[in-house]
Amino acid sequence: MDEKTLDEPPVEYAQPAASRTTAAHHSARSRSHRSGSNLHRVSRRLVLAIALSISLLVLILVIIFSTVHIGGLVNENDALKTELAQVRLELSQTGPELEQARKIVSEVTKGRLPHLLDLVPDKVLEVNTLYIKNIVFSVLNQNGTKNYEYKLVMENSTPRTVHPTARIFVFDRYGVQIGSAEVASRAGLDPGESRSQSSVIDRFIDEEPHYFYVSTLPAGKQSGTTQ
Numbered sequence: 001m002d003e004k005t006l007d008e009p010p011v012e013y014a015q016p017a018a019s020r021t022t023a024a025h026h027s028a029r030s031r032s033h034r035s036g037s038n039l040h041r042v043s044r045r046l047v048l049a050i051a052l053s054i055s056l057l058v059l060i061l062v063i064i065f066s067t068v069h070i071g072g073l074v075n076e077n078d079a080l081k082t083e084l085a086q087v088r089l090e091l092s093q094t095g096p097e098l099e100q101a102r103k104i105v106s107e108v109t110k111g112r113l114p115h116l117l118d119l120v121p122d123k124v125l126e127v128n129t130l131y132i133k134n135i136v137f138s139v140l141n142q143n144g145t146k147n148y149e150y151k152l153v154m155e156n157s158t159p160r161t162v163h164p165t166a167r168i169f170v171f172d173r174y175g176v177q178i179g180s181a182e183v184a185s186r187a188g189l190d191p192g193e194s195r196s197q198s199s200v201i202d203r204f205i206d207e208e209p210h211y212f213y214v215s216t217l218p219a220g221k222q223s224g225t226t227q
Helices: 003-007 017-112
Strands: 125-129 132-142 145-155 165-171 177-184 194-200 211-217
Touching: 125 211, 132 211, 145 165, 145 177, 177 194
Parallel strands: none
Antiparallel strands: 125 132, 132 145, 145 194, 165 177, 165 211
């Protein structure tokens, strides 16, 4: 080995400065990217945790409100049941008294006007007076107004032809006349013949009829006087 070779400094196998700088930059960017990713994940978790907490809080508030509301409805329902039971008890106690009062009124009315008959709708009511066999009253609801229709069966049980006329009077529960109707035979009734006629009672007082009375007169006499 010659002296020239011994005097030369050893060659260092190192990377160039530019390469080291680039590597440092790549390393820094890599650390920054990892740091940003970690921060992003932490932020998302924090947002989810906050949203979950808010949802849980809202759910708890809804449950509390629903429980209070349902409790109020239950108490209100119990109060209504108690009130209904009290009303039923009062009705059960006053029902017989009311029925007794109605009977007393009916007896007084019929005692004062003994010729009155009970008006029962949709029932064949036997009259069996001169030329009148029976009558049926029906309740008609027209445009929210009650009208009382009658169907009167006239019968001739005499040996001669007659032209009867009838008056129908209706009364309220206290025996006050509230309406009437007049029935005139359009054609003569032969012996043994029967015929029915129907129309509506003319009520001049808007009360419910409870009693009725039918008077009949032969043709040729003025109607309007009860007999």
